[in-house]
Amino acid sequence: MTQLRADAQDNRDRILASARALFSERGLDVGMREVARRAEIGPATLYRRFPTKQELIDEAFSAELRTCxxxxxxxxxxxxxxxxxxxxxxxxxxxxxxxxxxxDAFTSTGEVDGTISAHREELLGMLAQLARRAQAAGALRSDFRIDDLRLVLLAGRGLSAAEADRRKAAAERFAELAIDAFRAPMCDSADAAGDGRA
Incomplete structure (x- = not known):
């Protein structure tokens, strides 16, 4: 990657910080001009750095994608x-x-086509294999489909509307409810002990 001039690098950093903040707060419906306004730069500068919204999305979420x-x-x-x-x-x-x-980007079925989309298919494949292993062990309900996990992630988006100091507890509770829903109906306490919560 070519080294950017200091002012160009500053603009790029501000664009990414603004995009991350806006996408995090409101999802992917945020427009490019709104990102430019938040970054306090002109739209031409934004498009020079990121010619398409998809390129901006891919770069803005690179850290989250590595974490995921x-x-x-x-x-x-x-x-x-x-x-x-x-x-x-x-x-x-x-x-x-x-x-x-x-x-939003990770669970999208068509709107997002860049790096995230390619990684999503690979990761969902890994999760599908993990789910089959859990089903074979008798712990995961037999009718689980990978789309059920997408559904849980989509439903969990509403957690971001909770007050900041309550989000962590709300996420933990939501995860436990989802896990209970995914557990095989006949899964006894011995099987459940494998979730690390014996």
Missing amino acids: RQIVVDGAGDPEPWRGFTSVIRRLTALNVQNRGFV
């Missing part, structure tokens, strides 16, 4: 599939409450 990937990799690598699955639910819900825009 690590969450899924950690969960998929757990030798206890139910524990791995439940850790993914808890950690993704916590990420969800921090950044509504990232969840």
Whole structure:
């Protein structure tokens, strides 16, 4: 990547900070001109740095995407599939409450086509394998589909509307309710102990 002049780098940093803040607060419906206004630059400067909104989305969420990937990799690598699955639910819900825009991008089925989309398909594939392992172990309900996880993430977007000091507790409670809904009906306490909450 070519080294930017100090003023150009400052503009780029302000654009990304503004985009992250706006996307986090309000999701992906925020327009490019609004990002430019928040960054206190002209639209031409914004488009020079990020010719498309998709490029801005990809760059703005690069850190969240790395975090999301690590969450899924950690969960998929757990030798206890139910524990791995439940850790993914808890950690993704916590990420969800921090950044509504990232969840919008990650769960989108068509609007977002860049880097996030490519990673999403790979990560959802890993999660589907983890879910099959948890089902084979008798811990995850047999009718679970990966779209059910998308549904939980979409429903969890509303948590960002809670007061800031209550979001963490709300996310934790929401995750536990989702986990209870995903648990196999006949899963006894011994199976449930694998979620790390014995």
